[in-house]
Amino acid sequence: GFRSYGRIDGFLTKDGRILITDPNSSSGMAPSSFFFEQAASAGMLPTMIISTLIRNAIRIHQEKKGPL
Numbered sequence: 596g597f598r599s600y601g602r603i604d605g606f607l608t609k610d611g612r613i614l615i616t617d618p619n620s621s622s623g624m625a626p627s628s629f630f631f632e633q634a635a636s637a638g639m640l641p642t643m644i645i646s647t648l649i650r651n652a653i654r655i656h657q658e659k660k661g662p663l
Contacts, residue, residue: 598651598655599651599655600622601619601620601621601622602622602630603618603619604617604619605617630644
């Protein structure tokens with residue numbers, strides 16, 4: 596499942612229902628990506644969000660049990 600980061604595409608219908616069409620484990624990471632625009636609106640620089648993703652991935656990996 597998604598533990599740290601992901602993108603879920605979907606639609607809001609006229610009657611207020613949310614239809615999920617495409618869960619993704621990754622979002623676009625190009626400099627012009629909407630992902631970075633959203634991060635900027637939350638006051639985060641691209642380097643900040645990438646550092647956060649890396650720290651979260653390391654933490655999640657360290658919490659794993661078993662051979663993988």
